[in-house]
Amino acid sequence: MKKIFVLVSVVLMLAILLTGCTSQPVTTAPVMNAGPTETPTVIPVSTVVQGSSSFPTGVNWRLFSYTDGKGGMANIIGDQPVTALFRADGTVTGSSGCNQYTAGYTTSGSSITITPGISTLMACVPIVMNQESRYFSLIANATTYSVNGDTMVFFDSSGKAILAYKRPLDIPVTIPAEAPVVGSWDLLTYYNGNNAMVSVLSGSSISAEFMADGKTTGSSGCNEYSATYSLNGQTLGISQVKSTKMACDSGIMTQENQYLALLPKVNTYQMNGDQMVLYTVLGQKVLQYKKGEAGTNTASPKSTPSTSSRTLVGTWALKSYTDGKGGSVPVLAATPVTAKFLADGSLSGSSGCNQYTTTYSVSGESISISQAATTRMACEPVVMSQETAYLTLLQKAGKFVVFGDSMILYDSTGAVLLNYKAP
Numbered sequence: 001m002k003k004i005f006v007l008v009s010v011v012l013m014l015a016i017l018l019t020g021c022t023s024q025p026v027t028t029a030p031v032m033n034a035g036p037t038e039t040p041t042v043i044p045v046s047t048v049v050q051g052s053s054s055f056p057t058g059v060n061w062r063l064f065s066y067t068d069g070k071g072g073m074a075n076i077i078g079d080q081p082v083t084a085l086f087r088a089d090g091t092v093t094g095s096s097g098c099n100q101y102t103a104g105y106t107t108s109g110s111s112i113t114i115t116p117g118i119s120t121l122m123a124c125v126p127i128v129m130n131q132e133s134r135y136f137s138l139i140a141n142a143t144t145y146s147v148n149g150d151t152m153v154f155f156d157s158s159g160k161a162i163l164a165y166k167r168p169l170d171i172p173v174t175i176p177a178e179a180p181v182v183g184s185w186d187l188l189t190y191y192n193g194n195n196a197m198v199s200v201l202s203g204s205s206i207s208a209e210f211m212a213d214g215k216t217t218g219s220s221g222c223n224e225y226s227a228t229y230s231l232n233g234q235t236l237g238i239s240q241v242k243s244t245k246m247a248c249d250s251g252i253m254t255q256e257n258q259y260l261a262l263l264p265k266v267n268t269y270q271m272n273g274d275q276m277v278l279y280t281v282l283g284q285k286v287l288q289y290k291k292g293e294a295g296t297n298t299a300s301p302k303s304t305p306s307t308s309s310r311t312l313v314g315t316w317a318l319k320s321y322t323d324g325k326g327g328s329v330p331v332l333a334a335t336p337v338t339a340k341f342l343a344d345g346s347l348s349g350s351s352g353c354n355q356y357t358t359t360y361s362v363s364g365e366s367i368s369i370s371q372a373a374t375t376r377m378a379c380e381p382v383v384m385s386q387e388t389a390y391l392t393l394l395q396k397a398g399k400f401v402v403f404g405d406s407m408i409l410y411d412s413t414g415a416v417l418l419n420y421k422a423p
Helices: 002-021 126-140 250-265 381-396
Strands: 041-043 060-067 073-075 083-086 091-095 100-104 106-108 111-113 117-119 144-148 151-155 161-166 183-191 197-199 207-210 215-219 224-232 235-243 266-272 275-280 285-291 314-322 328-330 338-341 346-350 355-363 366-369 399-403 406-410 416-421
Touching (some): 235 250, 250 266, 250 406, 314 381
Antiparallel strands (some): 060 083, 083 091, 091 100, 183 197, 207 215
């Protein structure tokens, strides 16, 4: 009986000790307060931890390119930049294009780990929200990083580049006058987005003058453009690309949009005699120039800018649409496709067989079109195939240009999707 009493006493003492050990308060990471109309949400980014001292902290990196999932890199769209400020205390904050996010990170050598954090929950146009979701997904997959001059690249576990950032050019840049890139250049060939380098259109010309103050200017085929650039060894970064808003014929405008979209993707350069070749962060050749006369820019093409006051608002008839391989498909003559853009943001028309309605929003030359609702008529297979292609391409539109009686919708990379004419 005495032995049983002693055994019970020991069990009770252990229970009391264990209760005391498990009653301590639990410490949690701080949570960011959202604004009055914002709700914090969990995103795949990170918890607060201490970063490595070798990692470049205190730099408000700006994302300029991310993997498109097809072996290439896509440009950032939208008016709001995507940024990442990695602090010495292990936290990372920034803009994801629409919302603000807060997270954390760990580094060891060239390895980096980013785990779930929080963000605000504002709503933007669908194309920007899709980009934001893509960014959160990719940053969570980062496993290693590389910093070269003003460029930082994140790689996934397979070694594929997934995110590419640039340092902001907040202070004046001075480039040595003897630097190989300084001077005037005429474009010979450019990457067409379809795995090929193509020559500049006959009768048009594109130029670039890189100056020692870190500025570059030139003709992009129809318009004049300007940008800033930085140089560190063989690393060349181009940012803040701006251009005038003249309009030329569709071929010239397509070429110009592709050229301007390629400039921010440039990461390195290589000289070959009197020629300069520019490459992306993945080592893909995208622009090839030939040395021009010092201090001069090549003249703009011999095309007549439109003086029409016509805007996007109005009725348009589709003439052709992309085949997805760099070519275009004419609309079937017997089944016209139309688009009526109203000032209230509504869009409707005939998609060849059925009638459709949807909404759109614009900011400058950027455009976002929502998924369309349609009637349920059935037509011949070839007509239905054209209709499906058209309605799918509408949702991919990221930019529009109106010139004369023509209007073109482009995707976010500058590739032509839909080509309209005024009826």
